[in-house]
Amino acid sequence: MSTSRATQDPATPDSEPETRNPKPPPLPRQNAWGFYEIRMESIGGLGAHLAGQILGEAAVLGMGLNGAHFSSYGSEKRGTPVKSYVRLCEPERELRVSSPVERPHLLAIFHDTLLDAPFTLQGLDPGSTVVANTRRSLGELFGTLDLPQGTTLARVDALGIALQEGSRINTAMLGAMVRAASFPDAAAVKETIVRILGTRRRDLLEANLRTFDRGFAETETLVVELSVDEPVPRRAPPRLGYANTPRGGLLYAPGNSIRRDNSVFREGRIPELLPEKCTHCGLCDMVCPDYCFVWQEETDKRGRPAMLLQGIDYQYCKGCMTCIAVCPPKALVERPDDEAFVHAYRVPLVNYLGTP
Numbered sequence: 001m002s003t004s005r006a007t008q009d010p011a012t013p014d015s016e017p018e019t020r021n022p023k024p025p026p027l028p029r030q031n032a033w034g035f036y037e038i039r040m041e042s043i044g045g046l047g048a049h050l051a052g053q054i055l056g057e058a059a060v061l062g063m064g065l066n067g068a069h070f071s072s073y074g075s076e077k078r079g080t081p082v083k084s085y086v087r088l089c090e091p092e093r094e095l096r097v098s099s100p101v102e103r104p105h106l107l108a109i110f111h112d113t114l115l116d117a118p119f120t121l122q123g124l125d126p127g128s129t130v131v132a133n134t135r136r137s138l139g140e141l142f143g144t145l146d147l148p149q150g151t152t153l154a155r156v157d158a159l160g161i162a163l164q165e166g167s168r169i170n171t172a173m174l175g176a177m178v179r180a181a182s183f184p185d186a187a188a189v190k191e192t193i194v195r196i197l198g199t200r201r202r203d204l205l206e207a208n209l210r211t212f213d214r215g216f217a218e219t220e221t222l223v224v225e226l227s228v229d230e231p232v233p234r235r236a237p238p239r240l241g242y243a244n245t246p247r248g249g250l251l252y253a254p255g256n257s258i259r260r261d262n263s264v265f266r267e268g269r270i271p272e273l274l275p276e277k278c279t280h281c282g283l284c285d286m287v288c289p290d291y292c293f294v295w296q297e298e299t300d301k302r303g304r305p306a307m308l309l310q311g312i313d314y315q316y317c318k319g320c321m322t323c324i325a326v327c328p329p330k331a332l333v334e335r336p337d338d339e340a341f342v343h344a345y346r347v348p349l350v351n352y353l354g355t356p
């Protein structure tokens with residue numbers, strides 16, 4: 001769990017930053033404790049943590065609200081589940097809560113696959129806003145998701161926008177969230193993008209501002225009209241917890257990730273092997289975090305036994321592109337992640353392990 005806070009002390013007005021809005025706007029909605037709460041369901045590498053940081057700073061420094069941002073993620077590696085939370089309130093109110101957001105007023109879903117996961121919509125109240133990065137139409141989403149009465153449902157092809165603009169999906173999602181919820185203020189969010197990316201990645205600033213604008217402009221929304229006025233049930237307690245997890249983190253089912261499909265974590269790009277350039281040096285395999293490279297014992301050009309690279313198992317490839325960076329003869333190149341290519345050129349690892 002990582003925590004970053006963007007809070008202001010209402011007792012020290014003299015120390016307020018210049019960017020602070022002297023008259024904070026009213027919160028669009030509040031829970032019983034006076035908080036407006038945002039939850040982002042994402043996957044490591046899609047930038048939800050940074051998006052939360054930008055939203056929190058925009059609300060505090062740009063709009064004069066009080067707020068906190070924090071994220072939770074597991075093994076801190078690309079491809080693992082990430083949740084990022086923003087909690088906002090009026091500046092006079094103290095904010096001492098750092099528990100996960102269970103009942104979000106604004107829920108952002110950063111990957112299409114998460115729409116089908118049972119936990120994604122948990123705790124959603126009637127009248128909330130849901131923003132999804134997806135190529136599915138609003139009609140398809142409405143038919144698939146079990147949304148409560150009065151939900152504002154929004155969709156945007158954030159991945160498509162990011163690929164076209166050479167940026168990342170998080171700024172497209174920020175534009176979509178601001179558009180769908182009419183909150184926080186778009187100008188404050190853009191100023192924060194400039195402040196944060198202007199110091200960290202100035203080369204990507206223009207592309208990300210264009211991505212934000214397109215996310216805002218290309219978002220489509222509908223309001224769910226149903227007679228059912230029930231919230232989505234909250235998360236059930238996990239099956240394993242501190243009281244009953246096996247000691248030492250013992251795995252009862254070793255090798256249980258053999259059927260794991262990492263393709264859902266990719267962001268539109270994959271490596272392609274150019275076999276005629278490959279020298280079978282094995283460097284790519286040493287840096288690949290997910291053992292995607294498939295080898296077979298054969299004979300080399302001189303007729304000696306050798307392990308030769310057969311290809312890539314795209315089921316496990318999450319598109320981190322680390323292998324491309326290390327390949328000495330440039331036998332790995334970046335290409336679009338299109339289904340026909342992956343289907344034609346995937347070399348299944350399980351065949352070589354003798355596993356069905």
Ligand code: SF4
Nearest residue numbers: 278279281282284327
């Ligand atoms: S690093 Fe490049 S040359 Fe070496 S085995 Fe991998 S693809 Fe082939």
Ligand code: SF4
Nearest residue numbers: 288317318320321323
């Ligand atoms: S991009 Fe390369 S290093 Fe990264 S997971 Fe895929 S095959 Fe492995």
